[in-house]
Amino acid sequence: MGVMGGTFDPIHHGHLVAASEVQSWFDLDEVIFVPTGAPWQKADREVSDAEHRYLMTVIATAANPRFTVSRVDIDRDGPTFTIDTLRDLQTRLPDADLYFITGADALGNIFTWRDAPELFELARFVGCTRPGYELDEEMLADIPSERVTLVEIPALAISSTDCRQRKQRGEPVWYLVPDGVVQYIAKHDLYPAEPTS
Ligand SMILES: Nc1ncnc2c1ncn2[C@@H]1O[C@H](COP(=O)(O)OP(=O)(O)OP(=O)(O)O)[C@@H](O)[C@H]1O
Numbered sequence: 001m002g003v004m005g006g007t008f009d010p011i012h013h014g015h016l017v018a019a020s021e022v023q024s025w026f027d028l029d030e031v032i033f034v035p036t037g038a039p040w041q042k043a044d045r046e047v048s049d050a051e052h053r054y055l056m057t058v059i060a061t062a063a064n065p066r067f068t069v070s071r072v073d074i075d076r077d078g079p080t081f082t083i084d085t086l087r088d089l090q091t092r093l094p095d096a097d098l099y100f101i102t103g104a105d106a107l108g109n110i111f112t113w114r115d116a117p118e119l120f121e122l123a124r125f126v127g128c129t130r131p132g133y134e135l136d137e138e139m140l141a142d143i144p145s146e147r148v149t150l151v152e153i154p155a156l157a158i159s160s161t162d163c164r165q166r167k168q169r170g171e172p173v174w175y176l177v178p179d180g181v182v183q184y185i186a187k188h189d190l191y192p193a194e195p196t197s
């Protein structure tokens with residue numbers, strides 16, 4: 001079972017390609033997308049309401065029979081820690097082998113996450129290449145080698161930050177995010193232009 005955690009503000013094609021590539025690489029039955037509740041390492045910025053991020057994730061993944069979305073992180077109070085995500089999913093799916101999917105940037109920060117060493121006991125970690133982020137070999141050496149795999153995926157230099165800024169500047173996000181997500185952003189006026197003065 002793949003687990004693709006993210007803030008998804010908004011979800012974009014970089015996330016979807018990473019999940020699809022890892023699903024195929026490990027022949028996984030399912031990839032569960034898990035939008036964060038309160039991403040504590042993004043506490044210095046405004047993050048959209050969890051229900052908006054959840055619904056955009058549902059819209060983006062709806063057509064893929066192997067993709068599902070879980071509310072475990074948004075329904076849990078307090079800051080979101082992956083250790084809790086993995087424990088909750090393990091309780092619900094006791095027989096599943098969990099593969100936690102990250103981009104190179106997230107994997108590179110993993111030792112700043114709560115209970116990092118224990119994370120590798122609960123899941124295997126898959127780090128996907130991401131333009132602009134290199135993985136530090138020394139840091140990777142601290143992860144048990146049988147619990148981490150690096151996967152090279154087609155490079156998509158897309159970030160949620162860039163999508164939000166484009167929308168704020170009145171520039172298009174078409175083809176960076178799925179069509180339904182473009183329409184959802186417009187319908188709910190997410191990421192409105194900053195007032196000029
Ligand atoms: N273009 C991409 N290629 C590969 N992995 C990605 C890409 N974009 C995001 N990811 C990975 O997806 C996961 C969720 O990312 P997140 O929702 O924070 O998106 P983001 O684009 O990094 O957001 P932001 O710009 O707001 O920080 C992380 O593990 C991140 O590394």
Ligand SMILES: O=C(O)c1ccc[n+]([C@@H]2O[C@H](COP(=O)([O-])O)[C@@H](O)[C@H]2O)c1
Nearest residue numbers: 005006007039041080081082083113114
């Ligand atoms: O467990 C932690 O302490 C922790 C710290 C930062 C990020 N994460 C997880 O990493 C995933 C990607 O996070 P983000 O903030 O880059 O969207 C998401 O599932 C987060 O819950 C987890």
